[in-house]
Amino acid sequence: MSSIFDLSGKRALVTGSSQGIGLALARGLAAHGARVVLNGRTEAKLHAAAATLAEAGAEVEVAAFDVTDPAAVRTAVAGLEEAGPIDILFNNAGMQFRAPLEEFPEEEWARLMRTNVDSLFYVGKAVARGMIARGAGRIVNIASVQAELARPGIAPYTTTKGAVRNLTRGMSTDWARHGLRVNALAPGYFRTPLNEALTADPEFTGWLEGRTPAGRWGEVEELVGAAVFLASDAASFVTGQTLFVDGGITTSV
Numbered sequence: 001m002s003s004i005f006d007l008s009g010k011r012a013l014v015t016g017s018s019q020g021i022g023l024a025l026a027r028g029l030a031a032h033g034a035r036v037v038l039n040g041r042t043e044a045k046l047h048a049a050a051a052t053l054a055e056a057g058a059e060v061e062v063a064a065f066d067v068t069d070p071a072a073v074r075t076a077v078a079g080l081e082e083a084g085p086i087d088i089l090f091n092n093a094g095m096q097f098r099a100p101l102e103e104f105p106e107e108e109w110a111r112l113m114r115t116n117v118d119s120l121f122y123v124g125k126a127v128a129r130g131m132i133a134r135g136a137g138r139i140v141n142i143a144s145v146q147a148e149l150a151r152p153g154i155a156p157y158t159t160t161k162g163a164v165r166n167l168t169r170g171m172s173t174d175w176a177r178h179g180l181r182v183n184a185l186a187p188g189y190f191r192t193p194l195n196e197a198l199t200a201d202p203e204f205t206g207w208l209e210g211r212t213p214a215g216r217w218g219e220v221e222e223l224v225g226a227a228v229f230l231a232s233d234a235a236s237f238v239t240g241q242t243l244f245v246d247g248g249i250t251t252s253v
Protein backbone atom coordinates (compact mmCIF):
# COMPACT_ATOMS: atom_id res chain seq x y z
CA MET A 1 0.00 0.00 0.00
CA SER A 2 2.93 2.38 0.54
CA SER A 3 3.34 2.63 -3.24
CA ILE A 4 0.21 4.79 -3.51
CA PHE A 5 2.06 7.50 -1.56
CA ASP A 6 5.18 7.23 -3.76
CA LEU A 7 5.96 10.43 -5.69
CA SER A 8 8.96 9.06 -7.59
CA GLY A 9 9.15 10.46 -11.11
CA LYS A 10 6.91 13.41 -10.25
CA ARG A 11 7.98 17.05 -10.44
CA ALA A 12 6.47 19.43 -7.87
CA LEU A 13 6.46 23.23 -7.93
CA VAL A 14 6.04 24.77 -4.47
CA THR A 15 5.54 28.53 -4.40
CA GLY A 16 6.86 30.57 -1.50
CA SER A 17 9.21 27.76 -0.51
CA SER A 18 12.44 29.42 0.61
CA GLN A 19 11.37 29.06 4.26
CA GLY A 20 8.58 28.06 6.63
CA ILE A 21 5.71 25.86 5.52
CA GLY A 22 6.71 25.93 1.86
CA LEU A 23 10.21 24.65 2.54
CA ALA A 24 8.89 21.96 4.90
CA LEU A 25 6.42 20.81 2.24
CA ALA A 26 9.13 20.72 -0.41
CA ARG A 27 11.38 18.69 1.88
CA GLY A 28 8.56 16.24 2.59
CA LEU A 29 7.65 15.82 -1.09
CA ALA A 30 11.31 15.22 -1.94
CA ALA A 31 11.58 12.60 0.82
CA HIS A 32 8.75 10.72 -0.92
CA GLY A 33 10.53 10.75 -4.28
CA ALA A 34 9.46 13.99 -5.99
CA ARG A 35 11.80 16.35 -7.77
CA VAL A 36 10.96 19.73 -6.24
CA VAL A 37 11.07 23.22 -7.72
CA LEU A 38 11.51 25.93 -5.10
CA ASN A 39 9.99 29.33 -5.80
CA GLY A 40 10.34 32.77 -4.28
CA ARG A 41 11.44 36.27 -5.22
CA THR A 42 14.90 36.28 -3.58
CA GLU A 43 17.45 34.15 -5.42
CA ALA A 44 19.92 34.01 -2.54
CA LYS A 45 17.32 32.60 -0.12
CA LEU A 46 16.14 30.09 -2.69
CA HIS A 47 19.64 28.81 -3.43
CA ALA A 48 20.37 28.51 0.30
CA ALA A 49 17.18 26.51 0.80
CA ALA A 50 17.94 24.36 -2.25
CA ALA A 51 21.40 23.60 -0.88
CA THR A 52 19.95 22.25 2.37
CA LEU A 53 17.61 19.95 0.44
CA ALA A 54 20.31 18.81 -1.94
CA GLU A 55 22.57 17.92 1.00
CA ALA A 56 19.84 15.56 2.17
CA GLY A 57 19.74 13.90 -1.25
CA ALA A 58 16.80 15.72 -2.78
CA GLU A 59 16.48 16.48 -6.47
CA VAL A 60 15.83 20.22 -6.45
CA GLU A 61 15.50 23.14 -8.85
CA VAL A 62 15.12 26.87 -8.25
CA ALA A 63 12.66 29.20 -10.03
CA ALA A 64 12.76 32.81 -8.87
CA PHE A 65 9.69 34.75 -9.98
CA ASP A 66 6.97 36.95 -8.51
CA VAL A 67 3.73 34.97 -8.22
CA THR A 68 1.72 38.21 -8.10
CA ASP A 69 2.90 39.24 -11.59
CA PRO A 70 0.82 37.38 -14.21
CA ALA A 71 3.29 38.00 -17.04
CA ALA A 72 6.20 36.77 -14.93
CA VAL A 73 4.19 33.69 -13.94
CA ARG A 74 3.39 32.82 -17.55
CA THR A 75 7.02 33.20 -18.61
CA ALA A 76 8.38 31.21 -15.66
CA VAL A 77 5.91 28.34 -15.98
CA ALA A 78 6.53 28.09 -19.73
CA GLY A 79 10.26 27.87 -19.03
CA LEU A 80 9.78 25.18 -16.41
CA GLU A 81 7.53 23.17 -18.72
CA GLU A 82 10.24 23.20 -21.39
CA ALA A 83 12.42 21.21 -19.00
CA GLY A 84 9.65 18.75 -18.17
CA PRO A 85 6.08 18.55 -16.91
CA ILE A 86 4.90 20.02 -13.64
CA ASP A 87 2.94 17.14 -12.15
CA ILE A 88 2.19 18.69 -8.76
CA LEU A 89 1.62 22.31 -7.73
CA PHE A 90 1.51 23.60 -4.17
CA ASN A 91 0.21 27.17 -4.14
CA ASN A 92 1.80 28.15 -0.84
CA ALA A 93 2.95 31.78 -1.25
CA GLY A 94 1.18 34.02 1.22
CA MET A 95 1.49 36.94 3.61
CA GLN A 96 -0.13 38.43 6.70
CA PHE A 97 -0.79 41.98 7.90
CA ARG A 98 -2.48 42.74 11.20
CA ALA A 99 -4.47 45.87 12.04
CA PRO A 100 -7.93 46.79 13.34
CA LEU A 101 -10.34 46.55 10.45
CA GLU A 102 -11.53 50.15 10.78
CA GLU A 103 -7.91 51.30 10.42
CA PHE A 104 -6.72 48.72 7.91
CA PRO A 105 -4.68 50.40 5.12
CA GLU A 106 -6.21 50.03 1.67
CA GLU A 107 -2.80 49.31 0.15
CA GLU A 108 -2.29 46.40 2.53
CA TRP A 109 -5.73 45.02 1.67
CA ALA A 110 -4.74 45.08 -2.00
CA ARG A 111 -1.34 43.48 -1.29
CA LEU A 112 -2.99 40.69 0.71
CA MET A 113 -5.40 39.98 -2.12
CA ARG A 114 -2.62 39.93 -4.73
CA THR A 115 -0.41 37.63 -2.69
CA ASN A 116 -2.93 35.27 -1.11
CA VAL A 117 -5.59 35.02 -3.83
CA ASP A 118 -4.49 36.46 -7.19
CA SER A 119 -1.26 34.44 -7.16
CA LEU A 120 -3.20 31.17 -6.83
CA PHE A 121 -5.25 32.10 -9.89
CA TYR A 122 -2.21 33.13 -11.94
CA VAL A 123 -0.01 30.14 -11.09
CA GLY A 124 -2.87 27.67 -10.98
CA LYS A 125 -4.11 28.67 -14.43
CA ALA A 126 -0.64 28.63 -15.99
CA VAL A 127 0.23 25.20 -14.57
CA ALA A 128 -3.22 23.71 -15.19
CA ARG A 129 -2.94 24.25 -18.93
CA GLY A 130 -0.09 21.77 -19.15
CA MET A 131 -1.82 19.36 -16.78
CA ILE A 132 -5.02 19.52 -18.84
CA ALA A 133 -3.09 18.74 -22.01
CA ARG A 134 -1.57 15.67 -20.31
CA GLY A 135 -4.83 14.62 -18.64
CA ALA A 136 -3.38 14.49 -15.13
CA GLY A 137 -2.18 16.71 -12.30
CA ARG A 138 -2.42 17.58 -8.62
CA ILE A 139 -2.93 21.10 -7.26
CA VAL A 140 -2.93 21.82 -3.54
CA ASN A 141 -3.76 25.34 -2.39
CA ILE A 142 -2.66 26.38 1.09
CA ALA A 143 -5.63 27.75 2.99
CA SER A 144 -5.83 28.21 6.78
CA VAL A 145 -8.08 27.68 9.76
CA GLN A 146 -8.98 31.30 8.97
CA ALA A 147 -11.00 29.93 6.08
CA GLU A 148 -13.38 28.77 8.82
CA LEU A 149 -12.66 31.04 11.80
CA ALA A 150 -12.05 34.74 12.45
CA ARG A 151 -9.94 36.66 14.97
CA PRO A 152 -9.70 40.38 15.71
CA GLY A 153 -7.23 42.29 13.56
CA ILE A 154 -7.00 39.88 10.62
CA ALA A 155 -10.36 40.19 8.84
CA PRO A 156 -8.73 40.80 5.42
CA TYR A 157 -6.47 37.76 5.84
CA THR A 158 -9.54 35.71 6.80
CA THR A 159 -11.21 37.01 3.64
CA THR A 160 -8.34 35.79 1.49
CA LYS A 161 -8.33 32.32 2.99
CA GLY A 162 -12.07 31.97 2.55
CA ALA A 163 -11.48 32.87 -1.09
CA VAL A 164 -8.76 30.21 -1.34
CA ARG A 165 -11.22 27.60 -0.11
CA ASN A 166 -13.84 28.55 -2.67
CA LEU A 167 -11.32 28.99 -5.50
CA THR A 168 -10.22 25.42 -4.73
CA ARG A 169 -13.80 24.26 -5.17
CA GLY A 170 -14.06 26.20 -8.42
CA MET A 171 -10.81 24.84 -9.82
CA SER A 172 -11.93 21.32 -8.97
CA THR A 173 -15.31 21.83 -10.59
CA ASP A 174 -13.75 23.11 -13.83
CA TRP A 175 -10.74 20.82 -14.05
CA ALA A 176 -11.65 17.44 -12.51
CA ARG A 177 -13.03 16.23 -15.83
CA HIS A 178 -9.56 16.80 -17.32
CA GLY A 179 -7.88 14.50 -14.80
CA LEU A 180 -6.81 17.16 -12.31
CA ARG A 181 -7.35 16.81 -8.57
CA VAL A 182 -7.49 20.14 -6.74
CA ASN A 183 -7.67 20.36 -2.95
CA ALA A 184 -6.72 22.74 -0.15
CA LEU A 185 -4.59 22.13 2.90
CA ALA A 186 -5.60 24.30 5.86
CA PRO A 187 -2.96 24.61 8.59
CA GLY A 188 -3.85 25.68 12.09
CA TYR A 189 -1.36 27.62 14.21
CA PHE A 190 2.18 26.56 13.31
CA ARG A 191 5.57 27.92 14.29
CA THR A 192 6.60 29.80 11.12
CA PRO A 193 8.22 33.13 10.21
CA LEU A 194 4.71 34.39 9.35
CA ASN A 195 3.68 33.80 12.97
CA GLU A 196 6.81 35.12 14.71
CA ALA A 197 4.90 37.94 16.39
CA LEU A 198 2.46 35.44 17.88
CA THR A 199 4.89 32.71 18.89
CA ALA A 200 6.94 35.34 20.75
CA ASP A 201 3.87 36.50 22.70
CA PRO A 202 3.41 34.43 25.91
CA GLU A 203 -0.15 35.68 26.33
CA PHE A 204 -1.15 34.54 22.85
CA THR A 205 0.63 31.21 23.25
CA GLY A 206 -1.21 30.62 26.51
CA TRP A 207 -4.52 31.42 24.84
CA LEU A 208 -3.72 29.12 21.91
CA GLU A 209 -2.69 26.21 24.12
CA GLY A 210 -5.95 26.51 26.03
CA ARG A 211 -8.04 26.94 22.89
CA THR A 212 -6.54 24.05 20.88
CA PRO A 213 -7.55 20.52 21.91
CA ALA A 214 -4.01 19.29 21.17
CA GLY A 215 -2.76 21.96 23.59
CA ARG A 216 0.17 23.32 21.58
CA TRP A 217 1.53 24.98 18.46
CA GLY A 218 1.94 22.77 15.40
CA GLU A 219 5.35 22.02 13.91
CA VAL A 220 5.65 22.43 10.13
CA GLU A 221 6.80 18.84 9.66
CA GLU A 222 3.36 17.75 10.83
CA LEU A 223 1.87 19.04 7.58
CA VAL A 224 3.90 16.69 5.41
CA GLY A 225 1.71 13.59 5.75
CA ALA A 226 -1.42 15.42 4.64
CA ALA A 227 0.49 17.12 1.83
CA VAL A 228 1.88 13.85 0.48
CA PHE A 229 -1.58 12.27 0.68
CA LEU A 230 -3.15 15.05 -1.40
CA ALA A 231 -0.29 14.98 -3.93
CA SER A 232 -0.30 11.20 -4.37
CA ASP A 233 -2.41 8.46 -5.90
CA ALA A 234 -3.81 7.83 -2.42
CA ALA A 235 -6.10 10.83 -3.09
CA SER A 236 -7.11 9.78 -6.61
CA PHE A 237 -10.83 10.34 -5.90
CA VAL A 238 -10.44 13.31 -3.55
CA THR A 239 -11.05 16.71 -5.11
CA GLY A 240 -12.51 20.06 -4.12
CA GLN A 241 -11.89 19.37 -0.43
CA THR A 242 -10.19 21.37 2.33
CA LEU A 243 -8.18 19.24 4.76
CA PHE A 244 -7.67 20.95 8.13
CA VAL A 245 -4.46 20.12 10.02
CA ASP A 246 -5.04 22.17 13.13
CA GLY A 247 -4.79 20.16 16.35
CA GLY A 248 -8.59 20.21 16.54
CA ILE A 249 -9.07 23.98 16.90
CA THR A 250 -11.88 24.10 14.30
CA THR A 251 -13.76 21.26 15.99
CA SER A 252 -14.32 22.71 19.44
CA VAL A 253 -15.61 25.81 21.19
